Amino acid sequence: MGGVVLEIDLYGALMSQFKRAKKEYEIAKEKKNESIAKKKALECAKLLRQIAKYDEYNEKRYLEKAKKWELVANNIEEVFNPSKANKSKSTKKSGPSNKPSSSNTTEDEVENEIDKFKNFVKNNLIQKSTIKWEDIGGLEEVKQLMMETIVISALQKPASIQPWKGILLFGPPGTGKTLLASACAGSLEATFFNVKASSVSSKYYGESSKIISALYDVARELHPSIVFIDEIDALTTKRSDGISEASRRMLSTLLTELDGFQDKGSDRLILTLSATNTPWDLDEAVLSRFSRRIYIPLPDKKATKEIIKINTKGLKLDVNLDEIADKCVERLYSGRDLKNLCQDAIWNMIRDVNKDLYKMANLSYKELKRRKLKTRALTDDDFEEAFKKIKSPLTKSIIKKYEKWKEEFGG
Ligand SMILES: Nc1ncnc2c1ncn2[C@@H]1O[C@H](COP(=O)(O)OP(=O)(O)OP(=O)(O)O)[C@@H](O)[C@H]1O
Numbered sequence: 001m002g003g004v005v006l007e008i009d010l011y012g013a014l015m016s017q018f019k020r021a022k023k024e025y026e027i028a029k030e031k032k033n034e035s036i037a038k039k040k041a042l043e044c045a046k047l048l049r050q051i052a053k054y055d056e057y058n059e060k061r062y063l064e065k066a067k068k069w070e071l072v073a074n075n076i077e078e079v080f081n082p083s084k085a086n087k088s089k090s091t092k093k094s095g096p097s098n099k100p101s102s103s104n105t106t107e108d109e110v111e112n113e114i115d116k117f118k119n120f121v122k123n124n125l126i127q128k129s130t131i132k133w134e135d136i137g138g139l140e141e142v143k144q145l146m147m148e149t150i151v152i153s154a155l156q157k158p159a160s161i162q163p164w165k166g167i168l169l170f171g172p173p174g175t176g177k178t179l180l181a182s183a184c185a186g187s188l189e190a191t192f193f194n195v196k197a198s199s200v201s202s203k204y205y206g207e208s209s210k211i212i213s214a215l216y217d218v219a220r221e222l223h224p225s226i227v228f229i230d231e232i233d234a235l236t237t238k239r240s241d242g243i244s245e246a247s248r249r250m251l252s253t254l255l256t257e258l259d260g261f262q263d264k265g266s267d268r269l270i271l272t273l274s275a276t277n278t279p280w281d282l283d284e285a286v287l288s289r290f291s292r293r294i295y296i297p298l299p300d301k302k303a304t305k306e307i308i309k310i311n312t313k314g315l316k317l318d319v320n321l322d323e324i325a326d327k328c329v330e331r332l333y334s335g336r337d338l339k340n341l342c343q344d345a346i347w348n349m350i351r352d353v354n355k356d357l358y359k360m361a362n363l364s365y366k367e368l369k370r371r372k373l374k375t376r377a378l379t380d381d382d383f384e385e386a387f388k389k390i391k392s393p394l395t396k397s398i399i400k401k402y403e404k405w406k407e408e409f410g411g
């Protein structure tokens with residue numbers, strides 16, 4: 001590896017510096033400290049000019065805003081003595097002194113823009129998670145590690161003890177990566193941000209980096225937070241198909257956030273989990289931020305039995321579970337395959353004992369609600385039929401590839 005040059009997109013970091021500078025400007029203004037206010041206004045302008053470079057779509061607007069801040073800086077006397085200038089009353093902000101309309105517009109516009117993205121995040125990327133640790137079969141070590149991480153971040157501790165901020169989950173499809181992230185959020189009752197990297201970067205092309213920056217703003221606001229970035233490989237530069245400009249920007253904002261540039265020394269829990277089926281596609285920039293990389297393998301026999309039990313809850317199992325589990329392991333079934341297998345077996349049972357089920361379709365919903373679905377224990381035959389339908393897309397050599405990557409980069 002190596003040789004990957006990633007141009008860091010500082011949009012998020014700059015935006016937060018801008019917000020800070022603006023706040024400092026306001027404080028200086030309240031304290032009637034003209035020289036500091038002027039310095040801060042110039043800093044705001046400078047930062048907006050830098051931000052403009054990272055946002056070709058809104059470049060002009062940021063440059064205009066920068067000009068307005070320069071105007072504020074150059075007319076700082078008027079700002080401090082509004083009586084000298086024409087009287088433009090600020091209606092929105094209450095404060096000891098009035099702001100000239102020019103600076104107000106700038107501030108409001110930037111704030112509106114930030115709010116727009118934060119609202120987008122709040123309305124689209126937050127999910128309610130009701131998944132608990134018990135819903136996950138196997139993966140004992142992983143579960144323990146995640147529970148520890150969460151506990152450490154909540155406990156009072158010396159500043160030198162820092163919990164993991166970023167954890168990468170890698171492994172074949174359907175092994176429980178998304179489930180683990182949901183369980184983290186569910187058990188903590190944390191705000192759960194579920195982001196599919198590829199869909200954000202393609203759907204919100206040009207805005208994806210702002211969405212990520214807003215996402216972490218909201219995550220800090222609504223902590224404890226679990227940020228789950230699925231398919232992180234879609235953002236990485238090592239992909240042979242190349243990555244889009246949008247993905248590149250989104251990734252660099254994400255990396256900046258992960259560096260904790262804006263949140264040093266805070267004990268708010270904001271844990272970023274990412275997942276991939278193709279860890280070998282990840283470049284160093286990503287790997288270095290996710291120093292904890294956990295392999296989520298196919299379930300072994302014990303885990304397979306647990307997952308079957310979880311997915312047949314409420315039904316009796318009149319089967320040779322050991323034999324079924326052996327067969328599943330041999331066929332390289334993932335948790336998702338096991339879930340489908342159980343669903344299928346359950347259907348076989350339902351059809352067997354409710355022969356004329358479809359005929360009830362002409363009954364009213366009210367009438368149907370009064371009747372009960374017949375069930376019986378699941379048998380080996382139900383599973384035998386189901387086995388015919390479920391085929392794992394995996395091969396032993398793919399599994400070897402994961403194991404090899406784990407040996408080299410996991411940990
Ligand atoms: N360890 C497990 N315990 C219980 N159920 C599981 C487990 N692994 C997978 N499943 C079942 O399979 C479904 C899919 O799992 P999940 O979405 O977590 O897989 P994933 O690893 O995120 O897959 P992908 O890589 O394709 O995104 C789950 O909703 C669950 O029903």
Ligand SMILES: [Mg+2]
Pocket residue numbers: 177178179230275
């Ligand atoms: Mg998933």
